[in-house]
Amino acid sequence: MTQHVSAQTHPWAVVFGGPSPEHEISILTGLQAERVLTAAGQKVVPVYWSPTGEWFRVPDGTEAKDYLEGAPRDSQPLEVRLSGEPGLYRRKRLGAERIELDAALLCLHGGAGEGGGAAALFSFLGVPATGSTLFAGAVGMDKLAFGGLMASAGIPSLPREAVSNLREPSFAGPYIVKPRFGGSSIGIEIADDIEAARALAASSVHLRTGAVLEPYRPELVDLNISFRTYPQLEITELEKPLRGEGGSALYSYAEKYLAGGSGSEAGLSSAPREFPANVDASIHEAARDLAARVADVTRLTGVVRVDLLLDEAAGELLVNEVNSIPGAMSLYLWAPTQPAATVLIDALVEARDRRVVFPQAGFGGGAALRAAGGIAGKLVGLDGPRA
Numbered sequence: 001m002t003q004h005v006s007a008q009t010h011p012w013a014v015v016f017g018g019p020s021p022e023h024e025i026s027i028l029t030g031l032q033a034e035r036v037l038t039a040a041g042q043k044v045v046p047v048y049w050s051p052t053g054e055w056f057r058v059p060d061g062t063e064a065k066d067y068l069e070g071a072p073r074d075s076q077p078l079e080v081r082l083s084g085e086p087g088l089y090r091r092k093r094l095g096a097e098r099i100e101l102d103a104a105l106l107c108l109h110g111g112a113g114e115g116g117g118a119a120a121l122f123s124f125l126g127v128p129a130t131g132s133t134l135f136a137g138a139v140g141m142d143k144l145a146f147g148g149l150m151a152s153a154g155i156p157s158l159p160r161e162a163v164s165n166l167r168e169p170s171f172a173g174p175y176i177v178k179p180r181f182g183g184s185s186i187g188i189e190i191a192d193d194i195e196a197a198r199a200l201a202a203s204s205v206h207l208r209t210g211a212v213l214e215p216y217r218p219e220l221v222d223l224n225i226s227f228r229t230y231p232q233l234e235i236t237e238l239e240k241p242l243r244g245e246g247g248s249a250l251y252s253y254a255e256k257y258l259a260g261g262s263g264s265e266a267g268l269s270s271a272p273r274e275f276p277a278n279v280d281a282s283i284h285e286a287a288r289d290l291a292a293r294v295a296d297v298t299r300l301t302g303v304v305r306v307d308l309l310l311d312e313a314a315g316e317l318l319v320n321e322v323n324s325i326p327g328a329m330s331l332y333l334w335a336p337t338q339p340a341a342t343v344l345i346d347a348l349v350e351a352r353d354r355r356v357v358f359p360q361a362g363f364g365g366g367a368a369l370r371a372a373g374g375i376a377g378k379l380v381g382l383d384g385p386r387a
Contacts, residue, residue: 011043012348013088013104013127015118017067018049020111021186021206027067029328030107033344035061036331037105040341045099047088048075049108055080057090057099086125103352105344106131106325110183114325115141128351130302132324133358140300140324143180143212150319153297155290157319158309163201163211169194171215177201180210183323190216220318223277223308226330227291228343229301230350236333238287238308240277275333283310286317294322301356302347305330 014037016030017023030046037044038060048056048071055078056071066072079089079096089096104127106118116137122129131137139145147160161169163177177197179187187206191197194213201211224239276284291306305326309318329347331340 010100010102011045013045013047013101015047016107018108018113022109026109036340082124103348104129130347130351132300136299137324140322158214174216176214176216179206180212220309225287225291226305226333227295228303230346235288235291237276240274242272300324
């Protein structure tokens with residue numbers, strides 16, 4: 001068991017909310033993470049990103065019900081500054097005070113938060129953040145790109161194609177229709193044929209920005225596994241979510257997040273499940289191998305959940321999706337081997353001490369600018385036909 005102790009210079013930020021259909025689940029994850037870190041003696045600054053884009057430093061120890069009408073009472077508005085001295089600033093009567101942070105734990109599910117947008121934002125703010133890089137997070141959120149990456153890497157997965165009015169799918173229906181850029185639970189539909197799929201893609205608010213098709217195979221069973229990349233690659237046991245009597249044909253948002261009682265952990269750690277999953281030992285071994293291969297090819301970092309599909313009769317195991325910022329940070333999957341605080345602190349330390357720095361602008365040395373000459377001369381022929 002890893003026992004990692006971090007020397008904090010400044011507090012950790014726990015960032016939750018954000019403009020996403022999974023806004024409420026993000027709040028639950030953030031509040032849970034705040035309590036885990038605080039109970040471990042860590043200095044924490046809880047930061048709430050409202051659905052309309054405002055940022056707040058919320059009071060310590062808030063409850064889920066405090067967010068029913070937006071930011072809780074006594075929350076302090078924050079300024080997000082990208083120029084000058086970038087960072088998060090607490091507004092004051094005579095100006096603003098910068099909040100010094102060691103790193104930020106991103107608890108943002110779906111939307112721009114999980115899709116790499118928050119990683120880019122915090123990079124510009126100069127605050128190390130969990131949740132992988134902009135590029136890895138974007139591929140994980142784009143179901144079509146992720147499916148293509150799995151295929152190119154030879155990782156078994158269902159065929160996945162875009163819903164298109166220009167070409168027919170290469171496999172027959174019925175289909176599962178999913179938002180191309182959404183999370184793993186919201187907006188998913190079943191269509192009998194391509195025309196029904198196109199109609200859904202045109203009418204659903206979750207599918208209008210892009211939709212993907214997969215063959216609908218009702219015999220497949222959902223399985224989940226988590227990996228983390230610091231201090232070294234580690235993988236959890238395999239989980240099998242259980243559906244209630246009369247459950248939907250798909251593992252739904254309600255079954256995933258609203259089952260299992262009430263409170264900050266509802267539907268996250270207490271939803272019905274088998275853990276470890278009651279499947280053959282070969283399936284456990286195959287799941288660990290697939291998780292390692294996903295970690296290798298996606299370059300995702302921190303704590304990640306891989307969603308799998310199992311054909312029990314055929315013994316076929318497939319990668320379905322990846323969650324770069326999983327619900328409850330998948331702490332319930334790590335509980336048998338790692339304390340929750342260790343998992344979160346290690347992710348924060350990884351973000352702080354192993355920052356990924358991409359090449360910055362300005363490496364041209366001015367050669368292209370000097371060679372360009374006058375811009376006016378380059379506009380000739382670009383303004384369309386002359387009368």
